[in-house]
Amino acid sequence: MYWRRRVKCSNLILLIILISASMFVILKGSLPHILITRIFADERNMKESRAMAEDVNSVTNGQIWASNYTKAKYGRPITGKDHLIVYNRVPKCGSRTLLALFEQLKNEKRLATVISTQGFHVPRDLGFAGGQRALKDRINQAIDQIKHLPSAIEGHFRFHSVDRLKNPIYINIIREPLDRMVSQYYYRRFGDGQTSDRFLKKELNRVIDSEYLNQTFNDCVLSDRTECSNPRITSFQTSFFCGIHPNCSIPSAWTLAEAKRKVDEDYTVVGVAEDYSGFLSVLEKLMPDLFDGIAAKYQMQSEGQNKTESTKSIKLSPPSPEVRKIMRERLDMEYKFYEFVKERFEQLKINVGVMS
Template sequence: MSAFFRFSGRVLALVLACLVSIIGPVLIMMTHSSHTEIVSHTTFPKQKYSYDEPARDPDDGVVYRGAQTRVMYNRVGKCGSRATLTLLEAVAGRNNFTLVLSDIHNQRELSLPEQIDLVNYINQLPPPFLYSRHMFYIDFQRLGAGPLVHINVIRDPLSRFISSYYYRRFGDGREHNSNFQGDKEQTIDECMERNHHECSSPKRMFYVIPFFCGQEEACREPSSWALEKAKANVRDKYLVVGILEEYEDTLRVLEKLLPIYFKGIVDILRNPDPETKMRLETMSTKHKTPPNEHNTRLLRFRMQTEYEFYYFVRDRFHQLKHQLGI
């Protein structure tokens, strides 16, 4: 019976995706709740990225795998995305692409109708564009979207956890989280001593993997299945997943593979204009107090699945850098 419902759900998705789309303007910084009509479904060849073969330069006269003009950045929280978007804003005009930033920040899970609604919106954006939103991976082509290049950046899991923990309490130089509900002054060590859910809940220790695993409910449960699904999606669906600890190299890789968007971005990082520099300098989380050595070891143990994914991505990123000569 459950197999019947899963089959029926897939049929429903295809039926919905075959309806007619509306024509809408390209808008920056908008939600998609009003885009409810459905676009015609088109079958596109599946794209798969492999680093087993040497990377080829975009200037060597061949169609390069990163030359597509539709990019999806389903950014992970507290992994440098605001800095990346700030830099992209600085180069968007000169590189002549549209940077589309969703103002939906707290809805990472989308229902099937919401996913199709987003497909409609994506399909009516004229390329070249880069769309960014905090959300778990969506197989857009399965739902009728044209080919998309997926990119992302992740971070050492404990470092990300520390930044997120204190950001929720104190914000950064630009944002002040005055509405935090709970013990605002509680350090991570105190949180650990009290066995508070912020530091003990398995789901709190399992944050990054769902962004790559997908929208299935099972992707949000800590498991080896979710880990392996996330790894498979990184291998097959993402052109680049960079590492925040190697941020400049991440930008160099993106500049090499997607010059339409990232050309000149490393120069902007090194020599930003006054406004960009001010914005970048105010993005660090305030009042970060790292845990003691004992709690550091314990938290890393609790995040061992996240660390397995992080090391997998890091090794893959290093392989890509080597092939690109970076």
């Protein structure tokens, strides 16, 4: 009797152990995952974005798009003419030169329309998220104006996913970070060769205190003024490509990773202003039906009228070696993004047969 009870007890204990082990295996995979998903969803998404951005950093077998991201568009040829070009141009990166070429294509009936979002001012009381929603509404209004393709939408706006249209073509140009920042600094004070006095005073000078209007960039940096030290200003191009997510306005490793991901995932090409003719030649190679001959037009334009010179900021005073050293540190994330884009672009030129 004693042994029978002992065997039954042993069997019961064994059964309990087996059930407990099974539950542990099930819960080990599911319960923590559920809790983490609910509590830390945003952080998990950020880590996934970082991991994806690290993956698209790889350049293997002569390819420049993501090895494990099948939807990446960077460097992929595009045929046909029924396309919408989205040029969310970065300020002070030579965009007016490209717009002038767009106008030539439009006059030749090779572009149906070129719609601008410029002149649309986001009310400051909307905040960042509200302002970006208002800007996206403006972009949708611009899309409504397009009746025929190929067409283009242009303006100084952060990356927006134009989800109303199938496969829009994103293109852009960035610039050496310190050069762009210095140019922007003086442009806001003195304009350029195409700036009217009215526009200068009404639009550009309005955001600058009068006591700082004549301050040099060197003075701004050495006095540690916000205009030359605020991380949101010193990460401008990176945040521009990162997009409209609220976290994009906060410089971080995630912001940089997301900006890199957008370049690979959404843009057909991002060039550098220091190699403008190379950028136009790449446009020709990737999209011959749209941009055939655009590099030659640029050359003729440069010989006839130096558009680039007329859009350079006035009274620009170059930064001193001391200021360059300070700004190199402040612009660290910008330089990481710039070098990423430049490396991509140089590899793309090799792949499509554009000589440096």
